[in-house]
Amino acid sequence: DEFLNVTYEYLNVTYEPVQRQLLDFKKEHPHPIGLWTKLAGDPVELRDTITINSDQFNNQLFVDTFSTFDGRRIPERIATAKGTGAFGYFEVTHDVSKYTYADVFNGVGKKTPIVVRFATALQNLGGSELIREIKSMATKFYTKEGNFDLLTISTPVFPFRDPMLFRDLVNAFQRNPQTNLYDFTSVYDITTLRPELGHNLFWIMSDYGLPNGYRRMDTFAIHAFEISNKHGETHYVRFNLRSELGFSPLTSAQAAAIQARDLDYYTRDLYNAIDSGEYPAWKLEMDVMTSHDIQTVDYDPFDVTKLWKNGTFITVPIGRLVLNQNVENHFRDIEQAAFNPGHLVPGIPGPVDYLFRGRRMFYRDTQNYRLGRNHNNILVNMPLYEKTYVRDGRPPTRLNMKNAPNYYANSFNGPIPYVDENRPWKKLQILDNNAVDLEPMWYFYNYILEDETHRQRFIDNIVLSLLPVTPPVIQRVFQLLFLVDKELATRVKAAYEVALAAQQAAALAVPPPVPGRRVPSARDHPKKETK
Numbered sequence: 344d345e346f347l348n349v350t351y352e353y354l355n356v357t358y359e360p361v362q363r364q365l366l367d368f369k370k371e372h373p374h375p376i377g378l379w380t381k382l383a384g385d386p387v388e389l390r391d392t393i394t395i396n397s398d399q400f401n402n403q404l405f406v407d408t409f410s411t412f413d414g415r416r417i418p419e420r421i422a423t424a425k426g427t428g429a430f431g432y433f434e435v436t437h438d439v440s441k442y443t444y445a446d447v448f449n450g451v452g453k454k455t456p457i458v459v460r461f462a463t464a465l466q467n468l469g470g471s472e473l474i475r476e477i478k479s480m481a482t483k484f485y486t487k488e489g490n491f492d493l494l495t496i497s498t499p500v501f502p503f504r505d506p507m508l509f510r511d512l513v514n515a516f517q518r519n520p521q522t523n524l525y526d527f528t529s530v531y532d533i534t535t536l537r538p539e540l541g542h543n544l545f546w547i548m549s550d551y552g553l554p555n556g557y558r559r560m561d562t563f564a565i566h567a568f569e570i571s572n573k574h575g576e577t578h579y580v581r582f583n584l585r586s587e588l589g590f591s592p593l594t595s596a597q598a599a600a601i602q603a604r605d606l607d608y609y610t611r612d613l614y615n616a617i618d619s620g621e622y623p624a625w626k627l628e629m630d631v632m633t634s635h636d637i638q639t640v641d642y643d644p645f646d647v648t649k650l651w652k653n654g655t656f657i658t659v660p661i662g663r664l665v666l667n668q669n670v671e672n673h674f675r676d677i678e679q680a681a682f683n684p685g686h687l688v689p690g691i692p693g694p695v696d697y698l699f700r701g702r703r704m705f706y707r708d709t710q711n712y713r714l715g716r717n718h719n720n721i722l723v724n725m726p727l728y729e730k731t732y733v734r735d736g737r738p739p740t741r742l743n744m745k746n747a748p749n750y751y752a753n754s755f756n757g758p759i760p761y762v763d764e765n766r767p768w769k770k771l772q773i774l775d776n777n778a779v780d781l782e783p784m785w786y787f788y789n790y791i792l793e794d795e796t797h798r799q800r801f802i803d804n805i806v807l808s809l810l811p812v813t814p815p816v817i818q819r820v821f822q823l824l825f826l827v828d829k830e831l832a833t834r835v836k837a838a839y840e841v842a843l844a845a846q847q848a849a850a851l852a853v854p855p856p857v858p859g860r861r862v863p864s865a866r867d868h869p870k871k872e873t874k
């Protein structure tokens with residue numbers, strides 16, 4: 344009988360890897376993978392799987408099920424909650440020993456395992472990836488000298504310099520406390536009051552603000568990292584990851600069309616590609632300044648809201664990052680992953696600016712809250728080698744250093760520190776620049792946007808985001824744009840007025856509602872004939 348005969352093939356359809364996942368599992372495991380057990384390991388009896396008409400609280404399977412299910416949510420990340428990721432490796436392709444003695448970057452051909460998490464900056468866990476905003480890419484290198492976490496984002500500039508602003512920026516860009524909706528009035532309110540935010544917002548409003556998937560974006564660590572070689576000489580570098588597929592964007596209209604049927608387009612694209620053997624790859628490179636130049640250039644190279652000026656640095660390739668393995672369990676390996684910019688390795692002392700100092704604390708603090716104090720003991724976060732004097736606390740404690748001495752200094756052969764002969768003995772002290780400067784926005788509009796068509800898309804995207812904004816914030820936006828570039832302000836204002844009129848006309852022309860019938864109630868049922 345046609346309806347009883349089930350096969351793996353039907354109508355010659357080729358299914359995507361994301362659709363086939365369960366089928367693939369079954370093909371790999373032609374028989375049940377084992378006996379089902381309760382939490383304590385004793386096997387489940389068939390009759391305990393049905394609880395109606397039974398003494399439920401004498402059923403340990405029932406108790407196990409709901410006591411674990413009820414507590415399975417952990418807090419989502421404050422920023423970058425909606426994400427995905429994969430495993431892979433980093434391979435050194437160029438000799439950079441004259442810049443750094445970090446083991447992970449030394450020895451052409453050397454491979455280091457990595458885990459990478461991608462995310463969209465401001466959405467909640469179930470949110471859309473097709474939103475125009477910062478996208479992030481965090482890489483954990485499991486090096487022989489400990490984990491090196493490199494956190495990068497899809498714009499080469501950060502919105503602000505002072506870490507104090509982070510909470511307020513996130514609040515203004517995420518959901519309104521009363522309506523619980525995203526609110527462009529608060530976005531533009533804070534941007535006009537803190538105009539340093541404008542430069543980053545300009546990048547977001549351009550093609551760079553909406554890449555066509557995680558595979559096709561370049562990402563930037565932005566801070567000037569101090570790195571040092573084995574002669575104790577230091578350089579300052581900005582790390583960049585350049586997609587081997589090149590950069591390609593989606594227009595706002597394309598993204599809206601995809602979003603109508605698929606909020607998870609980026610995640611799907613990444614998983615399908617890796618499963619099909621089209622491994623996404625990025626070139627890791629660094630923009631380099633000498634320790635002399637970094638202190639003498641005629642602008643502030645530590646300012647994370649600005650690009651380094653052309654002609655003041657060179658770009659040096661380091662290696663290649665390849666993602667070749669999807670995770671087997673998203674929660675275990677991606678949701679629980681904890682990336683911390685303070686996780687640096689010998690040879691990379693790291694950034695010296697004030698934003699970074701703040702970040703050294705924030706990530707640990709938020710991960711203590713999100714995952715627990717011992718989050719370094721979660722499998723995906725564990726370094727290859729670790730011996731500490733840390734003990735106890737909330738699980739997972741793993742081996743908890745067993746019976747080794749738990750205090751330092753001790754004379755009983757507990758772990759000992761080493762001396763790094765190459766470590767630079769002096770740290771550069773800087774003062775961050777605090778001036779408001781609109782020049783980068785002007786430069787972006789006139790020179791980074793490469794042609795008139797891109798400029799037009801940029802203006803259209805700004806207009807789209809301005810439509811929901813209320814006065815007097817809307818007028819302040821035009822004033823700010825006017826101070827940046829008169830022609831830009833004129834064009835945005837004119838386009839805004841046209842779009843607003845069109846929006847109002849469209850609101851009047853709402854199609855008539857489809858007639859509907861409510862769920863029948865007793866009244867609506869025909870009366871039963873009674874004798």
Ligand code: HEM
Pocket residue numbers: 419420421422423426460461462479480481494495496501505506507509563564565566680681682698701702705706709710713
């Ligand atoms: C004041 C400045 C900043 C603060 C307070 C901040 C804070 C945070 C927080 C709280 C998270 C969530 C972490 C978690 O729950 O595990 C996060 C994630 C992230 N941040 Fe930042 N951040 C700042 C600046 C930056 C900068 C400058 C970059 C890179 C250029 C960056 C890149 C990232 C990335 C890539 C993630 C995602 C990590 C993941 O996928 O788990 N952040 N940030």
